[in-house]
Amino acid sequence: MHTGITTAALPAHVTIEEVASAAGVSRSTVSRVVNGSTAVSPSALEAVRRAIAELNYVPNRAARSLASRQTHALALVVPEDTTRFFGDPFFAAIVSGINSRLGRSDYVLNLFIASDDPGDKTTAYLRSGSVDGAFIVSHHTSDTFIDRIAAAVPVVYGGRPVQERESAYYVDVDNVRGGREATDYLVQRGFTRIATISGPVTMPAGIDRLDGYRAALAGAGLEEVAVEDGNFTADGGSAAMSRILESGVEFDALFIASDLMARGALAVLGRAGIRVPEDIAIVGFDDSPVATSVTPKLTTMRQPSLAQGEQMASVLLDLLAGRSPQHVTMLDTELIVRDSV
Template sequence: MGALPKPTQGLVMPTLEEVAQRSGVSRSTVSRVINNDPHVSEETRQKVLQAIAELDYHPNAVARSLAAGHTQIIGLVIPTAVAMLFSDPYFPRLIQGVAAECNASDYSVMLWIGEPEYERRTIHRHLNSGLLDGIIVASAVRGDPVVSALQQSGLPFVMVGRPDDPTISYVDVDNVHGAREAVLHLLRQGYRRVATITGPLNTAAAFDRLEGYRAALQSRGIAVDENLIAEGDFTEESGVLAMRKLLPHKPDAVFCASDTMAQGAMRVIRGEGLRIPEDIAIVGYDDMPFAVNLDPPLTTVRQPIERMGQEAVKLLLDLLAHPNDGPHRLVLPTELIIRASTVRGNS
């Protein structure tokens, strides 16, 4: 077999050594010029800059950033299955918010998706790579290995969602208040057997929304019936399964902890020949774009998902700028959006 052809000169990247040789100085002097060291003479600087221009040399941006102690890269960790990432409209909106704020702040985003078993095998390698200035963790469950590894690493990080540890910085919405207002709305409409389909209760969002549901009933002197509580996992199919579990207990309204689960619940209700909201009213959570186009349009709790992503980046950049400050916390408000799925006579 013959020798491989040599690459053309246009495909060969010039090196730091070649710049040093052409300009007649050392590699370290070339590096000092590239990094704008004020102690380099103007004559030497001009010789190096001329050699850089003649060779069309482009310094390795990553290497320069590492030498300076920062990379301008933020990691966004979403500890969930890849299929969940693309089936749940929450995550694309969150990613959009993170990316928009990173772009505005001249940062890049490295997206890291992985289930817990994958995280356990790879977390330390990623954290020790030196490629990330900080990390945003979205939708972590209780006891997630990413969180404990981050705490041990000392790398600055912010969570999207309330953590159990008060020393961790986070951004979230007031999930207890949002759920409470949704259930109180149902009670004001005259519904009394109000059920709920929760998210996975090892997540803070699902736990807090269940707390809001309980608080609303108790504020009106209504005992909480555990038969009217069914756990889902924020997916449409889990809404279907949970609604089938609830129907024998005769609810007249259901508060769902996500719009996707509400969509599944509505399929079951209509499949049983029941009317929404005359027979069973439905409230969701998130105010996803599809909610207004459901039949009937879905009453839901709007949370500012894109803004949560933006604010998480801002909190992280503030931590990077002021590493000795205490934990940063931001809780954003929710808004109840009333549509025909809960108002009798409007469907």
């Protein structure tokens, strides 16, 4: 067992091995305690905590608050570049929803915007015990670093995770149903040559909305006219719309899988002298402020992004409190009819 040592006599940098020696346990046991693992006996846990306190071992915020094993800090990780984050109203709604729920708790939110994680900078920080849990939003198949975050702290995903596991917790909207209902509405209005500008197929939301579009066409006995990826951005929507026009394919309607992409597409159509809705009908997706800032105002699928953020926060708070929330929370979309059809 450790002996009584005053902090005034300690060296500047106490090692984990010194803590293990003082507590009479292995290095791995100290590591498990520091990282919040429950696979430690009560006696070893108490010995390590006492050694940490007496040796003043402070590797990170988790070690400084081992009495409660909480930092009361949460991370929102967005694997996108800053232009995308600040340019898409979806993220503002998600952050507002999370903050609204956390405002009724003791937790604060840290934001990490990283399209990748060179040198594991973000990952190392989050795995160091500096936060109690994390939200991950807008992730792609290439964002493998988030798996290392999820292995270290409780995580709630905004949207179906790329690598869906039974143990994962996520809050999503029914993107398949939303894509299908948007396309069905165009079919019901008599349109038969319906093209789409999709989100990226590296993201579950892009995949699911495209699946919904295809399911609606198949149900109506219609063929796909054109499918172009617009990357969920206005510039991407512009480029995708240009590619469809340049292909010469005939179409009478478009399902565009985000309002931002629809804004880009409308600009291209306007320059080409194609009128909406007189020549081409459009249904978007999101019902973000973009939908009512363009001309004509967009008919679109509303997704409750604010509520999604609130639900994500509620799920993570439940996990941290030792409760057992459901793994999957699915929110409905709603068709909002305006002037573009």
